[in-house]
Amino acid sequence: MKKGLTLLLIFVVVFLGFSPVTAEAEQEVTITVWCWDPSFNIYAMEEAAKIYAEIAPHVTIDVIEESDVEIKLTTMVNAGQTDALPDILLMQDNSLHKNIISYPDTFFDLTDSGIDFAQFADYKVALSVVNGRNYAVPFDNGTAINAIRTDVLQQAGYTLADFTDITWSEYLKIGKDVLDKTGKPLLSAIAESPGLLMTMLQSAGTWMFDPNGEVYIAENAVLKEIVEVYIELVKSGVLVQVNEWDQYISSFNRGTVAGTINGCWIIGSIVQQTDQKGKWGITNIPKLDRAPNATNYSNQGGSSWMVLASSAHPEVATDFLAHTFAGSVKLYETILPSSGALATYLPAGDSAVYNQPHEFFGGQAIYADITAFAAKVPQVSYGLYNYEARDALGNAITQIMAGADIDAALREAEESVKFLMW
């Protein structure tokens, strides 16, 4: 009897020794998650928790709404209070590099975790890779779209096809014509924000930094072309500048402008205006005329899931992500229709749900289209000083629109970013 017990114990120990994840499966584990937006990220995380509950019933996923994830993270890590951090958090893609580099050993290395990163859009995975190591599971899709009011186009004698695979000069030409015939500009943008310029930059596979991480603003011929396109858009009246986000949203909700170019998450704001149902269409964005690697695809915004190294159960947290956001087409099928949370998880694009027509967009299968765009978005590295560069470019465009010389303003922006990199 005693012998049998010993044997059993040995067996248990050996068994446990060989599979550490199962070892933890014996006990109850709680994984805390920080993310923002109840109708989007939190909802998606809760659905993921439901799916994982069937796989590992002993794991509880505790989703906490936290709108200032990054500020809390910064404060806690700097204060050395890592025990108060969650196991998983959501991070803006723009900040990934900055935080991975600023806080070494804070994030759990996911490279050898068994998550197949090849299943995600390449450009998105690249944003969370530092020194060849993966630190985040890609989540919401920021693929750039050109959303246009098809009814306005019709009045002017155009269709969505006239805007597909075109260049900015063609866009301008049609835009002026649409403006003449209908009185409606095609675009609106926030005056201080360089968002559209950054979308254009990535569409040509370039950024405000070169691949070595050096500032690439003043000498960047592509950026100069972009600024010229932007000035032309504003001068011709095809793009109207607004002062803030609410005005930007209401410009297309009220129908003052006939379209918008942004990350595909902007769909959430477009569909709010239910009386415009069936009057919208989505296509790819215009490409630059002169830039050598110009494409019709880009990205704006988006976020990814990170596991913290300070977690008591990083393997469980990783396993959870591997079985849900990085492995469950079912999850994406559930969250897509109700929240519009679009994946960069490419296998989800083949799902029937993704191929369903969207009534608001006149029956177009927009999700399948956007997932197809996502696969073609050029890769860039946002780098450690992305926000510094964004602000500098925003100031430059403000000055340029007020009449400053393009080269001088870009030179000044480059100098100011260089100064902040020390």
Added chain:
Amino acid sequence: MLKVLKLKRKQNIIGWGFILPATILIFIFYFYPIIRALLISFQSGVGINLSYAGLINYRRLFVDSLFKGSLSNVFIFLILQVPLMLFLALIIASLLNDHKLKFRGFFRIAIFLPCATSLVAYALIFRSIFALDGFANILLMNLNLISSPINWIGQPWTARILIVLALTWRWTGYNMIFYLAGLQNINPTIYEAAKIDGANAWTRFTKITIPLLKPIILLTTIMSTNGTLQIFDETQILTNGGPANATLSLSQYIYRLSFEYSPRFGYAAAISYVIFLLVAILAFIQMKVGDRR
């Protein structure tokens, strides 16, 4: 004798016992961070990769155009706003101090109420009032004072004026309360005597009210200077430091350095010490100038 000493000691211990909790809390949550910030300001690096760097952060301030820009912005606010606000508060306080004025209580509350509103809420409301299609522009257009809407937050000087306006609206009532309290302490017979001697309202205001309120004017000046040097909410929400950093404040720059840009806590701490020094120096000058006994 011995008994008295014992009693005194006992009283002392009780006294210390009362002060101790507050003292400990002030030390932990005020003085400790102040000292830590000083130590951090001698360190340099991104995020937690900090190392001792001596005076590098302080030396960097002299060549930092963003720092110099935000410093001058803050001084523009200070020079425009503090005198305007305090003068208004003084005048309103003297008007409300008139016992013959009807509805004094109503006016007092109406003027004080803005400073009971949330900083964020009022900044948001100001932003919508001064939007391109906001109330201010519509009003000015209908009065035929302007022909096309003013892009308030889109131009450097209108944006700065907007901040000054907002600050004045928010804080005038707050300072007025101090003056009202001060005015209560001025003997009405002095005014009566001056009236009999033929002094008009302006003379009474400049020769009696202002000199007798001097200690309170000094207090409000120091408080307002301190507050304006640390301005954050208004510039963050109303203008977000724009256009092109024309309204960026020092506190906002500190915030960006710590939480938006690649985190540089050492440098941010150095800037916070500059604010500390500025407040100290300005308060010292104001006390020297204002307190000539």
